Amino acid sequence: MAPKLPREEVAHIAALARLDLTEQELETFAGQLGDILTFASAIQQVDTSRLPPDETATEAPATWRDDRPAASLDRDEVLGAAPDARAADGYFRVPKVL
Amino acid sequence: MHPGTAIGIRDAIARSALTAERAVTAALERIAREDPALNAFISICAERALTRARALDQASAPTGPLHGVPVAIKDTIAVRGVRLTAGSRVLGDYVAAYDATVVARLESAGAVIVGKTNCDEFAMGSSTEHSAFGPSRHPRDPGRTPGGSSGGSAVAVAVGMAPIALGSDTGGSVRQPAALCGVVGARPTYGRVSRYGLIAFASSLDQVGPLATTVADAALVQDVIAGPDPKDATCVAAATACSAAIGQGVRGLRVGVPRHLLEAGVAPDVLAAFEASLEALARLGVEIDTVELPHSRHAIAVYYLVATAEASSNLARYDGVRYGACVEADSIADLYARTRSAGFGAEVKRRIMLGTYALSAGYAEAFYLKAQAVRRLIQQDFVRALAGRQAIALPTSPTTAFRLGERVADPLQMYLSDVFTVGPSLAGLPSISVPMGTAADGLPVGLQLTGRAWDDAMVYRLAHALHD
Numbered sequence: 001m002a003p004k005l006p007r008e009e010v011a012h013i014a015a016l017a018r019l020d021l022t023e024q025e026l027e028t029f030a031g032q033l034g035d036i037l038t039f040a041s042a043i044q045q046v047d048t049s050r051l052p053p054d055e056t057a058t059e060a061p062a063t064w065r066d067d068r069p070a071a072s073l074d075r076d077e078v079l080g081a082a083p084d085a086r087a088a089d090g091y092f093r094v095p096k097v098l
Numbered sequence: 099m100h101p102g103t104a105i106g107i108r109d110a111i112a113r114s115a116l117t118a119e120r121a122v123t124a125a126l127e128r129i130a131r132e133d134p135a136l137n138a139f140i141s142i143c144a145e146r147a148l149t150r151a152r153a154l155d156q157a158s159a160p161t162g163p164l165h166g167v168p169v170a171i172k173d174t175i176a177v178r179g180v181r182l183t184a185g186s187r188v189l190g191d192y193v194a195a196y197d198a199t200v201v202a203r204l205e206s207a208g209a210v211i212v213g214k215t216n217c218d219e220f221a222m223g224s225s226t227e228h229s230a231f232g233p234s235r236h237p238r239d240p241g242r243t244p245g246g247s248s249g250g251s252a253v254a255v256a257v258g259m260a261p262i263a264l265g266s267d268t269g270g271s272v273r274q275p276a277a278l279c280g281v282v283g284a285r286p287t288y289g290r291v292s293r294y295g296l297i298a299f300a301s302s303l304d305q306v307g308p309l310a311t312t313v314a315d316a317a318l319v320q321d322v323i324a325g326p327d328p329k330d331a332t333c334v335a336a337a338t339a340c341s342a343a344i345g346q347g348v349r350g351l352r353v354g355v356p357r358h359l360l361e362a363g364v365a366p367d368v369l370a371a372f373e374a375s376l377e378a379l380a381r382l383g384v385e386i387d388t389v390e391l392p393h394s395r396h397a398i399a400v401y402y403l404v405a406t407a408e409a410s411s412n413l414a415r416y417d418g419v420r421y422g423a424c425v426e427a428d429s430i431a432d433l434y435a436r437t438r439s440a441g442f443g444a445e446v447k448r449r450i451m452l453g454t455y456a457l458s459a460g461y462a463e464a465f466y467l468k469a470q471a472v473r474r475l476i477q478q479d480f481v482r483a484l485a486g487r488q489a490i491a492l493p494t495s496p497t498t499a500f501r502l503g504e505r506v507a508d509p510l511q512m513y514l515s516d517v518f519t520v521g522p523s524l525a526g527l528p529s530i531s532v533p534m535g536t537a538a539d540g541l542p543v544g545l546q547l548t549g550r551a552w553d554d555a556m557v558y559r560l561a562h563a564l565h566d
Contacts (some may be wrong), residue, residue, distance in 0.1 A: 001281075010451070017410060017454040018417075019430070021194055029451055035510050036452060040399040044464060048471035063334045073195050081192060082426030092419050093159040094430050 002038035006028040104167045104261045104315040108208075111166040114525065118151040118166030119211060122381030123167035125212045129259045136254035137234045138244075139175045141181050141214040150210050163318060170260035172251050173214035174296040174304065176219050177201050180211075184217040185229040185247075185299045188416045188441025190423035198295020199330070200264060200306050200323040201501055207322045213259055215250030219443045220413065221271050221299045223247050223513040227506050228445040235502075237279060238541060242499040244276030248309065252279040255309045262319050264310045268299050269401050270494075270519025272307040277494035277544020280533045282316045282561065283309045287552050288526035289335050289500040290318070292327035300408035301332075303401075303523050313532060313562040318340045321556065335552060342554035347460030348385030348563040351556075352487040354549070356391045363517065364496045367537030372493045374566065375534035375545045377493070382563050389483040389490060393475040394521045400476065401520035402513055403456045403469035410562035448509060477525040484527075484550045492518045492543035494531040512527060518546055531562040 010030045014021045051080065079085040084093040101107070101124055107467060110116035115188035125411050126144050128329045152165050172354075174184045183189050201211070217230035226234040226249035234249040236242040237256045244253045247469035248265025257262050265272035275282025293304055308319035317340035325337030344350055355376065360369065376386050390540070416439030418424035425436035442450070456465040483490055495552040505512040522529035528551070531544040545564070550556040 012228055013451050013458065015456050016458060018414075018434045018438055019253045020435045020443075020508065021447070025444075025447070026194075027495065029448060032448060032456065033452060033556065036402065036513070037455070039510055040403055040469075043396050043403075043468055043472050044401050046393065046396060046472050046475065048468065048475065051471050051474055061360050065328050065331070071199055078420075081421040083190075083418060083422070084463050087481075091456075094419055095428055097430050 002035045004034040006030070007038070099199055101258045101261060102308065103312050104164060104318065105259045107167050107261060108163065108165055109266050112160060112253060117146065118154040121166050122147050122151040122168050122210050122212065124132030125260055128257070129213060132257050134416055135235065135240065136237065136257065137232055138181055138214050138215055138250040138259060139213040140185070140231050142248070143180055143211055143213050145208050146180070147212045153418055154208060154210070160208065163206035164204065164322060164340065166252050167209050167262065168212045169209040170215050170251055170261045170263040171201065171211055171358050172217055172248050172256040172263070172295045174217060174266050177211055177214065177263060180214060182214070182232070182297070183532050184221070184559055186443070186446070187229060187230045188375070192421050196295060199292035199327045201295060203323050204264070214262060215248070215254055217250055218247035219446050220297065220409070220411070221247040221266055221268055222445050222449050223501070224270070224512055225502070225505065226250065227502060228443055230443055233502055236499045239499070240561070241401070243278070243380070244516065245278035245495070245499065247271040249275045251282055251309050252276050255279070255281045257309060261311065262315055264306055264319070264323070265309055266296055267305055267307050267523065268303045268405060269523050270516045272309060273458070273494050273519050273529060273544070273546060274516065277531045278307060278499040278542065280542030281311055282313050282530065282532050282565065283307065284316050284320060284530040284557070285522065285528065286338070286554055287319055287335065288498070289332050289530045290324045290338060290554060292330040292333040294329035294553045298406035298412040300407060301412065302407055312566045313558055314344050314566055316530070317344055317558040317562070340555045340558040343559040344562045346559050350385070350558055351560065352385045352387065353379060353491050353560070354387055354393065354483055354487045355490045355491050356483070357388050358390065359394060359492065359518070363514070364493060365472070365498065365537070367539070368493050368496060368498065368543050370545040371535045371537065372545065376491065378564055379560070380534060382558070386513045389487065391476070391479045391480050391483055391521065393472060396472050397476055397521040397524060398513055398517055400472045401516070401524055402470045403451065403465050404473060404495070404524070406449040406453030407456045407466045408453065410450045410457060413446065413450055414500050427538050445509070473524045476521060480521070480525040480527060488553070488556050489547045489549045492546050494518060494546040496545060498539065505519055519543035522548040527551055530561045532555045532565045
């Protein structure tokens with residue numbers, strides 16, 4: 001049985017991730033994340049010292065394209081998909097921030 | 099009776115033995131008959147499909163190599179004007195405002211989309227049990243999973259609700275359900291196929307791939323969807339010519355087997371089918387030998403750290419502001435948190451939590467950065483093993499289709515289902531699952547062949563020699 005993640009730590013991670021977890025979820029995730037992280041900790045034993053620090057994981061080439069303006073999505077259609085938008089003025093609405 | 103292959107349907111239409119409308123009607127009738135028990139589809143596009151099929155029948159010449167062929171699309175891929183769910187509640191009743199590049203290419207080739215298929219929420223799962231729309235069911239046994247996350251696409255193809263389908267494969271989500279359902283499923287080399295319009299899960303791993311009943315059909319679909327796209331900066335490689343490699347001989351090719359990965363955890367039936375498929379390859383003149391992938395025993399750990407870290411970032415966009423579901427609140431912080439908590443299912447929350455942990459202050463070095471470094475070692479092992487060999491063979495899945503509910507309570511057990519598929523994903527390599535018979539219980543078993551980067555054609559060539 002792997003050690004559980006401390007409850008406060010699970011709550012801290014949930015806050016970072018913008019998730020409101022129930023007491024039950026906190027409890028379940030404390031155990032499950034503990035299991036998974038204990039399992040994953042085996043990678044700490046792998047010698048990676050010979051790798052250059054900035055090496056990317058795969059060899060897919062990165063490319064650049066020209067910065068040319070092109071047609072984008074229709075603004076009204078995009079705003080129409082929002083839960084709350086003022087389409088006529090062209091913006092999304094959110095609760096007061098300040 | 100299965101309605102036939104994509105190539106067969108296309109050719110029948112070309113010689114006027116069939117119309118696109120009849121092909122599409124047959125697919126829709128089969129969906130109506132079979133899907134209530136199987137739950138392979140989240141959305142069915144009957145009217146849209148029939149309208150397009152009739153337009154194709156009016157055309158004076160074939161539109162392309164998939165003229166009139168019905169296709170099912172995993173519901174992580176955008177089709178303009180059609181609801182897009184990713185198997186989640188958080189997208190609400192969102193309707194896609196644009197076509198994924200792969201969808202535009204399929205339709206330009208004459209394919210007709212009949213529906214959007216079920217999947218684990220945001221493609222996070224190996225069984226479809228994490229779909230907000232309920233699990234899909236295995237065609238041979240409704241008590242079992244068809245695999246996942248592209249389980250709906252695999253079921254659709256297996257029972258002929260569509261001859262071909264698209265899935266998306268991050269850690270095995272095309273190959274594993276293909277294996278469990280007895281169909282062909284392929285993951286292209288990372289960078290072959292555009293991700294534009296594919297809902298992002300783990301961007302350094304996600305690739306769209308085909309499912310089909312024959313290797314020739316899968317190769318044709320890959321050729322249609324592959325090729326550079328200015329809308330995806332990682333999609334730069336030339337289009338593939340997998341179809342052209344079909345039927346070329348395989349005598350003298352070399353395939354390596356990492357035997358050390360088979361020592362534990364593989365079901366005896368799966369192992370027996372695997373050995374039989376190696377013998378079949380040998381009879382075709384393929385040389386089989388043993389290779390080492392020393393770091394692959396860490397592949398599951400590395401995959402679940404890298405993929406969840408990327409997911410935690412990618413899924414930050416579901417905030418209740420720009421699209422999808424929203425739970426109202428007095429403050430923006432509460433609106434985000436309530437929307438996400440109500441909208442995401444347990445597995446997605448678990449993965450966001452794991453990924454956030456792996457990226458958080460104090461742990462990023464030990465987990466995320468370390469995982470990236472080990473990923474590189476895993477990839478280098480594959481490059482070394484594939485020097486002088488055309489492919490590496492493994493079973494696609496260590497077991498046949500498991501029972502619904504069997505692994506859902508233990509996430510780590512579920513993750514271990516992906517033991518053979520995550521390695522090629524991490525290495526960015528082309529990898530195909532091809533049926534290799536059935537286990538004693540009658541359930542299908544799949545052989546996974548993984549090739550060198552950009553040599554997608556080779557895995558199709560080998561798979562075709564064995565299967566079609």
